[in-house]
Amino acid sequence: MGQLVGGVCFGWLPERIGRVSTIRSTTAIYAVLSLVCAASWNYSSLLLFRVLLGGEVPVVAAYINELAKAKTRGRFFLLNEQTYSAGRLVAALLGVWVVTHFGWRYLFRVGALPALMVVFLRRSLPEFPRWLASQGRFDEAGDVVREMELQTREPRPPTRAVDPTRAHKTLDWKELFRGVHRIRTATTWIIWFAAFLLLNGLSYRVPTLYTTVYRLPLETALRYGLVWSVARFAGCIAVTFLIEWTGQRSWDILACLACLYLWFWSVPPARAVVVLTSVTLFFANSIAMVVLLHTPEIYPTRIRAFATSMAAVWLRVASIIAPLRAGFAVARSSLSMVFLVFGLTAWFAAFVARCTVETKGRLLEGIAP
Numbered sequence: 001m002g003q004l005v006g007g008v009c010f011g012w013l014p015e016r017i018g019r020v021s022t023i024r025s026t027t028a029i030y031a032v033l034s035l036v037c038a039a040s041w042n043y044s045s046l047l048l049f050r051v052l053l054g055g056e057v058p059v060v061a062a063y064i065n066e067l068a069k070a071k072t073r074g075r076f077f078l079l080n081e082q083t084y085s086a087g088r089l090v091a092a093l094l095g096v097w098v099v100t101h102f103g104w105r106y107l108f109r110v111g112a113l114p115a116l117m118v119v120f121l122r123r124s125l126p127e128f129p130r131w132l133a134s135q136g137r138f139d140e141a142g143d144v145v146r147e148m149e150l151q152t153r154e155p156r157p158p159t160r161a162v163d164p165t166r167a168h169k170t171l172d173w174k175e176l177f178r179g180v181h182r183i184r185t186a187t188t189w190i191i192w193f194a195a196f197l198l199l200n201g202l203s204y205r206v207p208t209l210y211t212t213v214y215r216l217p218l219e220t221a222l223r224y225g226l227v228w229s230v231a232r233f234a235g236c237i238a239v240t241f242l243i244e245w246t247g248q249r250s251w252d253i254l255a256c257l258a259c260l261y262l263w264f265w266s267v268p269p270a271r272a273v274v275v276l277t278s279v280t281l282f283f284a285n286s287i288a289m290v291v292l293l294h295t296p297e298i299y300p301t302r303i304r305a306f307a308t309s310m311a312a313v314w315l316r317v318a319s320i321i322a323p324l325r326a327g328f329a330v331a332r333s334s335l336s337m338v339f340l341v342f343g344l345t346a347w348f349a350a351f352v353a354r355c356t357v358e359t360k361g362r363l364l365e366g367i368a369p
Contacts, residue, residue, distance in 0.1 A: 002051035004316035007058075011309030015171045018132075019063040019305060020125045024118050026059075031115030038108035058292070058312045062305040065296040066128045070363045074248070077293045078240040085236055130301045175303055176310065184298045185307070187355050191252065191291050192314040194349035198259065198284040198342055201322030202277055203228070214270045224274050231278035232285040239286035247360040248294045249353060255283035255290075256350030259343065280342075287349070297359040300368040 014022040033053045040046035061077075068076045098107050126148070132141035176185045210221035243251060259280045291311075299307040359367050 001316075001320065002053065004313055004320070007309050007313045007316060011306050011313075012171050012173075014059040014062065014305030014309070015131075015303065018127050018135075019059050019066075020121060020127050022059045022305070023063070023125070024121050027114050027121070028118050031112040034108045034111035037111075038105045058308055059305050061292050062296040062308050063128065065293070066130070066301070066304070066364065071361050072244065073297075074243040074293060074360065075240060078236070078243060078289055081289055081292070082236060082240065085233055128301070134302055171303065171306060173306070173310075176307055181299065181307075183355065184357060185311075187352050188291065188295050188298070188311050189314050190352045191287070191349055191356070192295075192311050193318045194256075194345050194352075195284060195287040195291055196315045196318035197322045197345055198280065199288055200319045201338075201342055202281055202284070203232075209273070210270065216270060224270075227274055227278055228281050231282045235282040235284070235286040236289060238282070239289055243290065243293075244360065247358050248290055249356050249358045251290055252287060252353035252356065253350050255287045256346045256353060258283045259346035280346075284346075294356070294359060297364060297367055298357055301364075304368075 010026075013025070017025070030053065033049060037046060037049045037053060040049055064077050064080055065073060094110065095107055098110060126144045127140070129141040129144040129148075132138075132144065175181060210216045210224060211218060216224075239251060239255075246254070295308045295311045296304050357367065
């Protein structure tokens with residue numbers, strides 16, 4: 001819920017103060033709130049501070065898309081996203097060691113260390129020049145472009161010039177639902193919701209079924225969870241190296257149709273659940289990565305980061321609904337109903353993906369009007 005409210009309230013920030021400034025600000029705020037969590041005095045205070053800690057926006061996705069080359073943008077972006085997977089793995093391992101040796105408060109203190117990155121970010125990352133130009137800061141935009149040309153030693157590709165009349169234009173959220181953006185927004189939001197309904201529903205709810213429905217020992221349930229982690233990571237690697245060949249739209253359709261489910265069994269065997277849900281997580285995780293790549297590509301600079309933040313709101317909605325829906329289905333009907341709902345969601349997402357815009361190898365200026 002904290003992430004949902006944060007995305008809605010602060011989604012406009014990158015368009016107002018810039019991409020890099022937003023990254024620096026949210027990183028600093030996160031570090032401070034992490035220390036506040038470490039100082040909490042009871043459960044209620046920790047819960048409140050933890051909710052506030054979730055108020056970030058996915059501006060990095062827009063920023064990387066804007067600076068990447070058109071021909072290799074998909075692979076470059078997805079390779080960068082592997083650092084997120086690596087960070088989650090390191091955090092899990094570090095969390096076990098820190099909590100068992102020093103206590104949970106030290107885990108939040110470690111979470112404040114990214115504040116040291118703020119100085120590095122200020123000196124090392126250039127602001128996106130087209131955003132600078134849209135704000136009327138043409139001299140700064142020219143300096144960034146010249147610096148980038150000196151570093152790459154490549155000629156500047158032909159691009160559409162920024163219209164000076166659009167400088168200082170106020171963000172208009174209604175633009176998400178006008179013209180060609182109307183269909184793009186609808187299809188993107190549906191795929192965001194479907195991808196994370198699958199991913200979070202399986203990741204958060206199904207593991208508990210091993211110990212409740214199947215009565216498996218905790219050690220066995222943890223081993224099955226490790227298989228899922230490997231499947232999710234394998235999906236990340238596969239889409240990273242295949243996306244430039246298949247394109248975004250084809251991969252989304254294939255991945256959604258490939259999600260296998262067990263609804264034809266009232267109580268499927270535990271090993272069948274492990275194998276088939278591993279296949280599903282392989283593709284569901286790749287869909288989640290592709291939609292994060294695709295969303296910033298289909299909007300113009302003036303609303304790109306804001307549109308990505310608003311699409312990510314559906315990630316939060318799906319994260320809230322998925323575990324609750326799965327738990328309700330198991331309690332009121334049967335386990336097969338859980339997989340039926342997830343299966344229908346995947347196939348509907350495949351149908352919607354047919355209406356998305358293919359962006360493979362295209363300049364951002366040519367995709368978004």
